[in-house]
Amino acid sequence: MLKEHLSEAVAAVRALSDLTPEIALVLGSGLGPLADAIEGVEIPYRDIPHFPVSTAPGHDGVLLLGTLFGRRVVAMRGRVHMYEGYSAAEVTFPIRLMAALGARTAVFTNAAGGIGGGFEVGDLAVIEDHLSLPVVCGGDPLRGPNDDSLGARFVSMNQAYDPALLSLARSLDPSMRAGVYAHVVGPSFEPPALIRLLQAAGCSLVGMSTVPEVIVARHAGMKVLAISAVTNLAVGDIASSHITNEDEVWEAVKIVQPKLLALMERLLPRVPAVGEAS
Numbered sequence: 001m002l003k004e005h006l007s008e009a010v011a012a013v014r015a016l017s018d019l020t021p022e023i024a025l026v027l028g029s030g031l032g033p034l035a036d037a038i039e040g041v042e043i044p045y046r047d048i049p050h051f052p053v054s055t056a057p058g059h060d061g062v063l064l065l066g067t068l069f070g071r072r073v074v075a076m077r078g079r080v081h082m083y084e085g086y087s088a089a090e091v092t093f094p095i096r097l098m099a100a101l102g103a104r105t106a107v108f109t110n111a112a113g114g115i116g117g118g119f120e121v122g123d124l125a126v127i128e129d130h131l132s133l134p135v136v137c138g139g140d141p142l143r144g145p146n147d148d149s150l151g152a153r154f155v156s157m158n159q160a161y162d163p164a165l166l167s168l169a170r171s172l173d174p175s176m177r178a179g180v181y182a183h184v185v186g187p188s189f190e191p192p193a194l195i196r197l198l199q200a201a202g203c204s205l206v207g208m209s210t211v212p213e214v215i216v217a218r219h220a221g222m223k224v225l226a227i228s229a230v231t232n233l234a235v236g237d238i239a240s241s242h243i244t245n246e247d248e249v250w251e252a253v254k255i256v257q258p259k260l261l262a263l264m265e266r267l268l269p270r271v272p273a274v275g276e277a278s
Contacts, residue, residue: 002089002096003147005050009097012048017041017065022273024095024103024222025068025075026213028110028229034261035077040066045078051097052090054078063094065101069268074098081208082134083186088141092216096150099220104274105165106217107267108226109260110210111249113234115195117179117204121233122255124263125179126169127161127226131203132183132211139185141212142219151219160218165225165271172266179204181228183211189244195236206234223274227263229256 019040027034045051045061054061060078067073076098080091095106112125119125132139146153170176182198184190186208190198198206205228217224231252232244 002150005093006096006100008049009051009093010100013043013063013065013097013101016043019065019072020102021065021074021098022072022103022105023268023271024098024106024217025073026079026094026106026108027075027077028079028108028209033257034264035062035064035075037261038064038066038068038073038075040064048097050093052080052086052093054080055084069265071268071271073268074101074103079209079213081186082139082212083208088134088139088212089144092141092212095213095216096220099217099222104222105271106213106222106224107271108210108213108224110207110226110228111231111253112181112205112207112228113190113232113244114230115182115204115206115234115236116199117177119177119179119204119230119233121230121252122259123230124173124176124256124259125205125228125230126166126176127181127205127210127228128166128178129161130157130181130183130211130214131198131201134183134185135211135215139212141216151221155215155219157215157218160214160224161226162223165223168270169225169227169263169267172270173263179228181210181226182206184208190234192236192238192240195234199236205230227260229253229260231256
């Protein structure tokens, strides 16, 4: 069934563009303006068969194919989340599609809460590892029958985030620290007890996306880089009177947008083509 759905989605995209992308981009909360620099075709998610449609604020719901900073890209301007009611498999269908279109490297961005590691609001952080409570509880997007033509039954998550791409990103912005990203379903923000648990487990960032997509990207054989924009500091002290809210996140996104755009302008031209030495 998945292969049939992918074939139908690919056919719909190919009717509008014959571009074979090198890089897949997933642009997270409020970070869609990076897509404005892409020269090419825009396809609303609703026009692609079996493609989930974004309902979250700040996620436009448009697939773009074109060139960005000299590279052929396919980009999601807005992602979908499990908290919108989608399953892990549905959330990751776009990654399957972008891989089927030819992308061999995936670059993810997201908005995240800082829970340690000295992160401050407005920082960019590169993800070096993850911890997913939904996956631990049975929400792995690879759960169920496996199609060997799409990827192996069992996929290692060690070095899921490509070390060479991680090093490249940090070389372009030495102030950018690496962190461990904790994935939760949401949409409620995390209670202090959970933040303390995640911090004790070595996590320094927390958010509601990315990890299911990374798992499927690795299943598809893609190289992965993921960058978080720290948009709030998660509260781990029950005595704190601070109430995390959406307005706080959106204000921080405005601060970090120019930094992310500047990083991508330097990063994307330097991302090695798959098979090329890093």
